[in-house]
Amino acid sequence: MRLIKYIGVILFAVSFHFYLYYSKNIQYLDYKLYDFFTEVSSYKVKDSVHVVIVDIDEESLKKYGQWPWPRIINAKLIGQISLLNPSAIGINIIFSEKDRTSPINIQSFYKEFFNYKIEMPRLPIGLKDNDLILTESLMSSGSTLSIYLSNSKYFAGKCPKLNSKLYDFSNINTSLSANTALCNYSDLQESIPNFGFINAMADSDGLFRRMSLFIEYKNRVVPSFSLATLLSIDSLNSKVEGNKFSILGHNVYMDEDSSVLLNFRSTPPKSISAIDILENRISKESIEGKVVLLGSSATGVEKGEFISNHKKISNTMIHARLIENILNDELYRQPNYYKQFNLLLSLFLSLWMVYFLYRRWFIAISLLFFLTIIFSTVWMSLLYLNHLYISIGYLWVPFLLFFFIMSTSFILLYVKEQKKSHDELLQSHVAMIDSMILLATIHDDETGGHILRTKNYVKLLADYFYNKKIYLDILTPNYINTIYEAAPLHDIGKIGIPDSILKKPGKLTFEEFEVMKTHSTLGKNVIQNMLNSYDKNDFLKVAYNIAFYHHEKWDGTGYPMGLKGDEIPIEAQFMTLADVYDALISKRCYKKAFTFEKAEEIIISGEGETYNPKVIEAFLELKGEFKKIALKYQDD
Structure with a gap:
């Protein structure tokens, strides 16, 4: 079994x-363990020297108007950046439609809708087509464009042509694929050979940790925007095979789905407001030789992603971080x-x-x-x-x-087995105790009724004290039940008292009474022998106190130790009153039974001498219940 x-x-x-x-x-739990371990083991590297973000922020939008800007502003911004001689420029903006603010498009609009021809004789031909100006700026600066890959039907037909053959990534292993895309308007997309996807997807717990470097799109593998930007610098020596490649002298190892874990604990890339570039407030040293990513962190333009510290970062910052991680060898894989x-x-x-x-x-x-x-x-x-x-x-x-x-x-x-063993041990104790009690009752003239009555008297007093919240540091329901079970052993020591004394019909002599008094010590010795074998038994400890101390008196005149007041264990105090009360109302070989009224009078007269005043107070309230117990278990 x-x-x-x-x-x-x-x-x-x-x-x-x-x-x-x-x-x-x-x-989910593994994500949290990774975040925790990254947090406690993080370190700061030197300030970034590789990437600068040109941010179209709220201040820039406030200065140059609503978004999207006319392409001529974007063209000027890219041109200004290019003059500062960066090593590469990445444009994290998708120009999915032509610029409606372009003069040539305004002319077409009025001609189509109002059949009205607008003449702009003084406007130079070179300024009539904003999209052409932007295209020329992008081409002359060698910029990298961004696209968005998807499987949504919404983007079907948005990007019919992605035919750049600039790089061959056929050796790359990636499990990610897309069948639709959002890209730049066709003339622009076809004019710029270098592009990459800007997709950044959070993990299932809503936090961003990893970036895919490649996604398969219609049987061709497309690099991420940040990687494509780096490839514009190191296109010739970028060897790509399986799940690893080398770029600009740095080895990049990817997971099976071509993803990498980003390190967000290093120093973030520097961010410059676009307005500072447009107004020539940035020195050439700040940009020269660096990778520049142009994007926006403005609210409403960029939704951003939350990272493990629950701070939000823009998509452009994510790609900037990826470039920094590659160039600082800080990427992780899983x-x-x-x-x-x-x-x-x-x-x-x-x-x-x-x-x-x-x-x-x-x-x-x-x-x-x-x-x-x-x-x-x-x-x-x-x-x-x-x-x-x-x-x-x-x-x-x-x-x-x-x-x-x-x-x-x-x-x-x-615990179940221990309880079973404890219950079995308790049953054996009960059987042994019943046998000892039987021996005591055979030897003594006390009856089984006395045992039943006294144990119920004791429990009645203990329950009263518990309900009145007296001695709560001692009296618990379990302890009260133990007192109830141990009470029958109060006179176990009488087994050692001679019958000539125990059953003497008359008054005992002084010498005989001294012998009778030894039954408390004899009872204590019997239980002590059991305790020596098992000293953690609460039942035996309570039985010990009851047997040894139940003839002590509140004023210290009792025996065998002459204890006084609360030196007497509370269970022994209960037993003292219960034993005397039952002896008074019961017939013995040396006396007749007293009436209940007489017994109550004698008990009450012992307040402060024989009994604890609190015990007498309880007895006064419970004497009716005492009488009911006496009648219920009276001797035949």
Whole structure:
């Protein structure tokens, strides 16, 4: 049966791991582990010297009017940038339609809609076509254009021609593909050979971490906008094969889907307002030799993406970061095969855990747990230093969850087994105690009714104190129940008292009474012997206090120790009153039974001497209940 249970646990382990893998929950947690590890291991590199962003920001829009700008402004801006001699210019703006503010287009509009011909005799021919001016500016500056790749039907027909054969990326492996695109208007797109996609997609948790460097579009592989911009510098020596390539002397390693993890912890690229370029407020040293990306961070123009610190960055900044990461060798990759490997490793370790549980090798389980965490952390750290993230969440999450589930389940089973053992031990104690009580009652003239009555008196007093919130540091429901069960042992020591004294019909002599008083110590010794074998038994501790101290008095005149006040355990105080009350109302060989009224009078007269005043206060309220118990369990 035990073997069958563990086979079931093995099947559960396998199912549990594959459920986590396919539910994508593990992916989310792995993202967070990557973010955390990136945060704690991040470092700042020197200030960026490679990329400058020319930002069409709110200030620029305020100065030159609404967006989109007339193409002649864009052309002037690109021309001004080109004069500062950058190493490359990337335009993160898609000019999907012709400029309606262009004079030539205004003339066409009025002719078409109003049949009115507008003459502009004094306007130079070179200024009539804004789109042509922009095209010439882009061509002369060697700029890189941007496009957007998609699978949406909305973009179908938006970009019929993407025929540039500038680069051959047929050796690239990428699982990403698109069948539609949004690109620049046809004349412009066909005039500029260098372009790349600006797509930047967040992970499933809404945060941006990785960028695909290549996407397949209609049987040809297109590079990302940032990579295409770099390729405009190093087109000849860019060797691309499989999932790695070299550009400008830097090796780039990609994942199976041609993606890379960006490092956002290094110093961000410098950003310059477009208005400063247009108004010649930027020195040549700020731009010369650098890669310049032109884009916009203005609200409403650029939606941006959130990164792991929950800050929003623009699409242009993302591509600038990618270029910086390539040129500073800061890119990371996350091969998918590590996910499967780590999941199988977690399953393997979990099965070992099941085996160790089966053999009850708990030290081995602890070693397995700590060694797994330690070695996997070292392994992850070493590879992370080599810019490789091994998806450690696919090991830690299932392994730790399975460890928690198994540990919790085992603890619950252990507690259940311990409870069963405890219950069996308690039953054996009860059987033993019943036997001892039987011996005591046979030896003494006290009856089973006395035992039932006194244990109920004691419980009545204890419940009263608990409800009145007296001695709450001692009295709990469990402790009260223990007092109730232990009360019958109060006179267990009478087994050692001779019958000549115990059953004497008359008054005891002084010497005989001294012998009788030893029953408290005898009872204590009997229970102490049991405690020596099992000193953590609360039942025996309570029974010890009741048997040894139930003849102590509040004023310190009792026996055997002469304890005073609250030095007397509260359970013994309850037993003192219960034992005396029942002795008074019961017939003995040496006396007749007292009336309830007489017994109550005697008990109350002992306030502050024999009994705790609080116990007497309780008795005054409960004496009616005492009488009911006495009548219910009266002797035949």
